Structures are given as C-alpha cells and as structure tokens.
Amino acid sequence: MELIKKPDYSYIKPTKDFEGVKIFFLSKHLGIHVDELNTDSLPSQKELQKISSYFPINTKEMIFLKQVHGDEVINKTNKKMSYPTADGIITPLKHVALFLKTADCVPIFLFDPINKIIGAVHAGWRGTSLKILKKAIQKMEHFYRTKPEEVFLYIGPSIGPCCYQVKEDVYTHFSFLGKEKQNFFTRRKDKSYMMDLKGINAHIAEQAGVLIEKIEISDLCTHCNPDLFYSYRRDKEETGRNLSFIMMT
Numbered sequence: 001m002e003l004i005k006k007p008d009y010s011y012i013k014p015t016k017d018f019e020g021v022k023i024f025f026l027s028k029h030l031g032i033h034v035d036e037l038n039t040d041s042l043p044s045q046k047e048l049q050k051i052s053s054y055f056p057i058n059t060k061e062m063i064f065l066k067q068v069h070g071d072e073v074i075n076k077t078n079k080k081m082s083y084p085t086a087d088g089i090i091t092p093l094k095h096v097a098l099f100l101k102t103a104d105c106v107p108i109f110l111f112d113p114i115n116k117i118i119g120a121v122h123a124g125w126r127g128t129s130l131k132i133l134k135k136a137i138q139k140m141e142h143f144y145r146t147k148p149e150e151v152f153l154y155i156g157p158s159i160g161p162c163c164y165q166v167k168e169d170v171y172t173h174f175s176f177l178g179k180e181k182q183n184f185f186t187r188r189k190d191k192s193y194m195m196d197l198k199g200i201n202a203h204i205a206e207q208a209g210v211l212i213e214k215i216e217i218s219d220l221c222t223h224c225n226p227d228l229f230y231s232y233r234r235d236k237e238e239t240g241r242n243l244s245f246i247m248m249t
Helices: 045-054 125-130 132-144 168-183 197-208 233-240
Strands: 002-005 010-013 021-026 074-075 088-091 098-100 107-113 116-121 150-153 185-187 193-195 216-217 242-248
Touching: 010 216, 010 233, 021 107, 074 116, 088 132, 098 107, 098 116, 098 125, 107 132, 107 242, 116 125, 116 242, 125 168, 132 197, 150 197, 150 233, 168 185, 168 193, 168 197, 197 216
Parallel strands: 074 088, 150 216
Antiparallel strands: 002 010, 010 021, 021 242, 088 116, 098 242, 107 116, 107 150, 185 193
16 A cells, blocks of 8 residues: 655555546544544544545545444445444445544455446454454345455554554454464463454455455554554543545546
8 A cells, every 4th residue: 555645644555556446544633633532433524524635535425434343334226415423434425425434453445446436444343353344245145245355455554563552351252263373472471462453354354255466455563553543552541533535427
C-alpha cells in the first residue's frame, strides 16, 4: 500500500486501483479526537464535514457502525441513514461510504469487481477469533453469488506483531488455526505471546477461498506510528479513533 502525505494529514491507499472504487485509510488528523468520542464513538458533524472537504464524499453518504467486537455482518440494501450494531457490513449500493473506526484493531475492506459488491470488517482479536471476515465473505456469496476467488481484500494499518503482546487467555481462542498457529504467535520468555492479527485475518481469507495475490496488507503498525495513528494499546483512554472507508461511485 502507498502512504500519501499532505501538509495537514496523510492517508494510505491500495496499490491496486479500481475505477469507481475509493478506498482510504486515514491518518489520525482526520480521525475522531478523544475529546469528541461519545458512547458509540461516532464522529461529530464537524469531523464528518472535515473529511468531506478533503474527499469527494457527502456527509449524508457516510455509514458508520456501532462496533461491539462481535461477528455480526449486515447486508445494507438501502441508503437510509442508520447506525446498526455490527462489526461488518456489505452492500451493492453506489455512493455509500462504509466507514470503520479503529485504534489498533484491523480495518478490512472487500471488493467483488464482478458483481460490484463492497464490504467492510472491523476485526479486533475477538472478532478475528470468531472469524468475522469469513462470515462477511460467506454473506457476499449468499446474497450476491460472489466467488471468493474473485474478491480483492485490503487489510489496513493496525497494531503489528512487533507490538501486540497478548496473554494465554487470548491465545487459547485461536485453536482453530491448528498447526498454522505457530506462524502467527511468537512465545516470549514471560509466557506471553506476540500476535500477528493482520496475518491471521489474511489466513482466514485464504481459507475462505480468497487468492493470496488478491490480498493487500499495509505494513504500518498503529502502535509504532504515533505521528500517524491513534493506538489504544499505546495511549489507553487518551486515544481517539482512526477512520477508513470504502465506496463505489
């Protein structure tokens, strides 16, 4: 992926471009400041207008989720403004921007260029352990006859295996990885683990039928880049939320 730096903000965009599809992972300068966070971590109108001034998107076209670290994926079939409780969403609609809010969790976007379907998935360790990404792909198959091998997948900046230290209570949730588990967890002397959350999601996608050459992963770590991203693991309650979105035009 490519990091684009502007005077007062930055963003990451995929190397593989599709006409009519916009995918942007925004720096914290276009995110939700900690002072603006409400119960559902939804951006204020002021923040939405700021994003709209930088990108060709109307504030009324922005769809946000009430993210709860679960595995619910909804199928959005109308342009009615709503804030559904879910961590994944798919849609065939044009001019609807699917937004994700993250502060270390993995933002993932999906695009089926054959059937013109887009999707967005918020994957923390809980959602990842529940294989929410696989469920999003299955919903695209069920509702729109998407073939997994035709899906393009974009995994954005999140906390990397360099910084994501977890204990046994998290480690035990990933027994479904089988022998592959050793590829995504590095055991430390204190019996904790360094976890590759982005890598696990890429593996889940491959197991669901997505081709490895169609998976693009940002190598940027939110924890390592305080100038670019918010990080809950780094800043605790003093952190805001990074925003990213996908939209068909």
